[in-house]
Amino acid sequence: MAEPLRVLVTGAAGQIAYSLLYSVAKGDVFGPNQPIILVLLDIQPMLGVLEGVVMEMMDCALPLLREVIPSVNEMEAFKDVDVAMLVGAMPRREGMERKDLLAANVKIFKSMGVAIDSQAKKNIKVVVVGNPANTNAYICKKYAPSINPANFTALTRLDQNRAQAQIAAKLGVSNSSVKNCVIWGNHSSTQYPDVNQAVVDLNGKSMPVREAVKDDNWLNNDFIKTVQQRGAAVIKARKLSSAMSAAKAIVDHVRDWWNGVPDGTYVSMAVPSDGSYNIEEGLIYSFPVRTKPDHTYEIVKGLTINDFSREKMDATEKELSEEKNMALSVCES
Template identity: 55%
Template structure:
C-alpha cells in the first residue's frame, strides 16, 4: 500500500474548504489509490467551525483518509506536508482600499511562507487559491527562498475550466471534447482567455475551435467577458462566491501537476515567469503548461497575434502594479 500524502488546506473552515476537503479525502486530487492525511488550518475565530468540519470528515468514514489535523497553529498545520493548498486569506470588504486588503494578505502570506519553508516536507508543492492569488503566491515565494520556485503556483484552472465550459455550451458538445484553451496572466478581470489554439475532438478528428465556432464577434467579445466576469456572475446568482467549482479546479490543478497532463493536452497554471512570451520575468503569471514527473513546463512557440499580444501585456501590467503595491506593504 502507498504511504499517505499529507495535504494542507488553509482557510479550511471556509466555503471552498468545505467543498475541497471531502474531494481530497475521496481521492479526487491524488487518485483513488492514494491515502491522505488532511492538515486543516484556520484562524481562532473559526476554530469551532473547523472542528465541526473535522467531525464531519470522521463521520464520512472515507477509506483513504488516514488522519486529520485541525489547528489554528500554522507550524503544526505545515509540519511534514507534501502538498499545500492555500485557500485562507483576508477578503476584500465593501469600502476597503485595495492597499489595505493587500497589506493584510501580504502579512498572512509572508508568515505562512516561513512556516512552510521551515516545516513542510522537502519538495512540497504549493497552490495558492486565495486572492489576489498571483501576488499572494509571489509573496509566498519571496519569503520561502528555500522552496524551489517551480513548486509555487497559483490557481487559474477555474478560469481555464470556465473557458472550456463556455465553448462546450456554445457548441453543444461535451466539455471533455474541448481542450487547449489558455488563461494568460492574472486571476482577475484582466486575464486573457484565449481560444486561438483550442481544439474540438470530432468524429473527423481534431478541429480548431475558432473554425467550428466561426463567429469572431462572439470569440473576441462575449466569450472573453463571460469568462472574465464569471466570478461576479456566480456571486450575483448565489449571493456567495464560487466554491464547488473552485474546489474541483484546485483538485484538477494538483492532480495534473503530480500525475501529469494527457499527451497533447495543456492546462493553465499561474507559475513563476521566466520571460516566456515576453512576459516580464519575476511575476507569477498564468501560462499554458504541460506536466510530467511532477514538474510543469511552459508550452513554447505558440504564435501570438496582435490582439492577443495587447491582452497578454495588459494583464502583465496589472501584475507588475500589484507586485509594486505588495512590496510597498512590506515595511
C-alpha cells in the same frame, strides 16, 4: 500501500474547503491507492467550526483518510507537509476594490511563506487560491527562499474551466470535447482567455475552436468578457464568491500537476515566469503548461502570438507588476 501524503488545506472551515476536502480525502486528487493525512488550518475564531469539519471528515469513513489534524498554529500545521492548498484569505465581497483585498491578504501569505520555509518538506507543492492569488503566491514564494520557486503556483484552472464550458455550451458539445483553452496572466478581470490554441471534437473530428465557432466577434469580445467577469457575476448572484467550482478547479489543478496530462494536452497554471513570451521573469503569471507524472511542469513554448493576444497579455502583465510592487511595499513597511 504508499506512505501517507501530508496535505494541508488552509481556510479549512470555509466554503471552498467544505467542497474540497471530501474529494481530496477520497482519492480524486492523488489516486485510489494514496493514503492521506489531512491538516486543516484556520484562524482561532473558526476553531469551533473547524472541529465540526473534522467530525464530518471522520464520519465519512473514507478508506484513504488516515488522520485529520485541526490547527490554528501555522508553524505546527506546515510541519512536514507534502502538498499545501492555500485557500484561506479574506474573501472578496461585492464592491471591494482589488487593492484593498491585496493589502489585507499579502501579510497573511508572507507569514505562510515563512512557515513553509522553516517547517514544510523542501519538495512541497503549493497552490494558492486566496485572492489576489497570483500576487499572494509571489509573496509566499519570496518568503520561502529554501523552496524551489517552481513549487509555488496559483489557481487559474477555474478560469480555464469557465472558458471551456462557454465554448462547449456555444457548440452544444460536452465539456470534455474542448481542450487547450489558455488563460494568460492574472486571475482577475485583466486575464486573457485565449482560444487560438484550443481544439474541439465536433461531429467526429477534431478542429480548431475558431473554425468550429465561426464567430470571431463573439470570441474576441463577449466570450472574453464573460470569462473575465464570471467571478464577479457569481458574487452578485450568490452574495458569496465561487466555492463549488473553485474546489473542483483545485482538484483539477493538483491532480494534473501530480499525475501529468496526456501528450498534446496542456493546462493553465499561474507559475513563476521564466521570461517566456517576454513576460517579466519571476512574476506568477498564468501560462499554458505541460504537467508530467514526476510532479513537474514546463511552460509550453513557441506558440504563435498575434497582435490582439499580445496587447491582452501585456495588459495583464502590467497589472501583475503593479500588484507585485504594491505587495512588496506592504510587506516591507
